[in-house]
Amino acid sequence: MGSVQDSPIPIDLPNLSAFPAALRGKRILLCTESFGPVNGVSRTTLMLVNHLRANGAIVAVVAPHNHTQQNLFIPSSATDQKTITSSLSPSTSDMSSSQNTTLRLPGYPLPYNPELSIVYPFLLSSLYKATFHPDLIYLASPASLGFQVLLQLRQQPPQNQVPVICNFQTDLAGYCAILFSPPLSALAVHAFASVQSFLFRHASVRCIFYPSRFVRRYLEAKGVQCDKMEILQRGVESARVFHPGRRSEAARRRIAPGGEVVLICVARLAAEKGFGFLADVARQLEARGLRFKLWIVGGNRNGVVEGEIKDMFAGLVERGVVVFAGMLVGEELATAYASADVFLHCSVTETFGLVVLESMASGVPVVARDEGGPSDIVQHGQSGFLVPPEDLDGFVEKVVLLAGDERLRRGLGEAARRQAEGETWERINNKVAWRMVDVIQKRETAVRMMGDGNGGDGGVRRMAMATTPVFGWLLLSNAFRARVVDMRLAGGIAVISGFWIVVGLYLALIKLGLWFSTRVRS
Structure with a gap:
């Protein structure tokens, strides 16, 4: 198990301010668990898609159906050139030449977070027919869609x-x-x-981007190869x-x-x-006599879940100490x-924490x-303070320190601003683009070498060694090989369907529990 490093994969990135010309015209099938201005992860993906398309790459986006009409901030460059809502029926086969499309798949919205859905089982070949062979x-952030x-x-x-x-952008296990x-x-x-x-x-x-050392340690503990992992942080529209x-x-x-100190928290109410x-924290601050207002920005489309979060601040809201602003967007x-x-x-489940950078x-x-x-x-002591996760008293002490020292607040705020200014979306998305070029070119080289009988990329060679000799030794026909592949695909779909049935039953129980909670509250 290797130690934590920023980028163990050797690659020549001559200029991250430039988009790689070799990626123009390449076909990228981008699968995401949520797409559009829905949450931090989906906004990050939207920025990447817009950047790739604007620079000439062909990107077909596949995402679950959007069950929320939440209209968060969309940068002026954001476009959704063509949207297709489909259940992947055979009629989609005539769309194989579609470019820069957004394909929405049916799924079941999660009760606690309707912004996300568990996608119903589908065939990968149907995705290719509806878009292109990428x-x-x-x-x-692969989950139900990416895993399938x-x-x-x-x-x-x-x-x-x-x-x-x-x-890797979402800590599903932590959730x-x-x-x-x-x-x-x-x-x-x-x-x-x-x-x-x-x-x-x-x-x-070939590559797994991770946003923080926390995520890398998790992946290493699960046996993921270190040479696949590369750090990729997030950008912010600081200008x-x-x-x-x-x-x-x-x-x-x-x-x-009354001129109180304004504390703010921006997060989905969950x-x-x-x-x-x-x-x-708020109760301890009030007990210490600090004059403050806690401004909580965020919401949840599930009214029961939102109500449970607000109940945690019972008394504080009535006394005017805590203010729930709801969902704020844009300016x-x-x-x-x-x-x-x-x-x-x-939160202790954030793989990155875009709201912190904002x-x-x-x-x-x-x-x-x-x-x-x-x-x-x-940066502890420079752009803010980090406190051990369970140290409530330490957290409160740092808030009290900043609340009582305007000069310290101003100094840390200016340093935080300088730090954020260096995190631009262009450089981050160009880093992804260069990695895409590297992976595609290695694959193309490997395929050519396999066709010439000269071996090729190690990953392709290992896959070939794991399958081809068995068929050769047994002198099996190509038709039989195809049948074996179809059987393996059928087995994979059966596993997915079985998992969906189990999850579906559990979601039904959750929905029943939420319905019961609603009746009790009313």
Whole structure:
């Protein structure tokens, strides 16, 4: 097991400010669990898609049906050139030449987070018919959609195994540990970890981007090869959107008419975002006599879940100490960041924590629990403070320190702004583009060499050695080989369908529980 490094994969990246010309015209099938301005992960993916398309790459996006109409901030460059809603029926075969499309697959929205869906079982060949046969598959935060693609890809003969790049952005196992009740939580964590380990170690997966050391340690513990992993952090619109210049005294007077210190937390209202910890922080701050307003920005389309989070702050809201602003978007969100004095981040499941970087770009210092992505973003004592995850008293002490020292707040905020200015989306997305070129070119070289009988790329060669000799020794026909592949694909679909049935039953129980909770609350 190797030590944590930033980038163990050798590659010549001559200029990350330039887009690789060799990627223009290449066909990329990008599968993502959510797409559009829905959440931090999907916004990151949207930025990448827009960047690739704007520079001449052909990108077909495959994503679950969007069950939410939430309209968060969309950069001016964002376009969705063609959208297809499909159940992958045979009629989609005439669309094989479609370019820069967005294909929406049917699925079941998660009860606790309707922004995400579990995609119904589908055939990878149907995706190809509806879009094109790609040069590369990019899996953004793979879960139900990405796992199905990888499982089916593993069953293909070596010459049909399109190379894959994964971007690990969501800690599914961490979410399961919080959302599920024991012993189901332990079972779910084990299941996700086993599936990820099984799929990510396959030779078709050429690179796995990870956003923080926290994620790398997790992947290493699951046996994923170190030479596949490469760090990829996030960018922020620090020039046009998130900027200290958006600070509004009118907004501050509205939230804190008595001149109180304004603390802000931006997050979806859900259990895994650490709101129980935040409520304890607010109560301790009130007990210490600090004059403050806690401004909580975010919502949840599931009213029961949102209500449960708000109940954690019972009394604090009535006394006017905590203000729930709901979902803010666009300029309103940027103004909220810049108008606060201190940003509080209490989640311990974030693989990166884009809201932390957005706050820093707005010139607001951060106090965060030292777990997950924020540990790599916040420079302790320079752009904010990191506190051990379970140290409630230590967290409160840092908030009190910043609340009482305007000069310290200003100094840390300016340093946070300088740090965020260097994290541009162009450089980050160009890094992905260069990696795509590297993977595609290696695959093309390997295929040519295999055709010439000269071997080729190690991954392709290992796959060929694992399958071809058996057929050769037994003198089996090509038709029989195809039948074996079809049987393996059928087995993979059966596994997916069985898993979906089990998950579907559990989701039905959750829905029943939420319905019961609604009746009790009403």
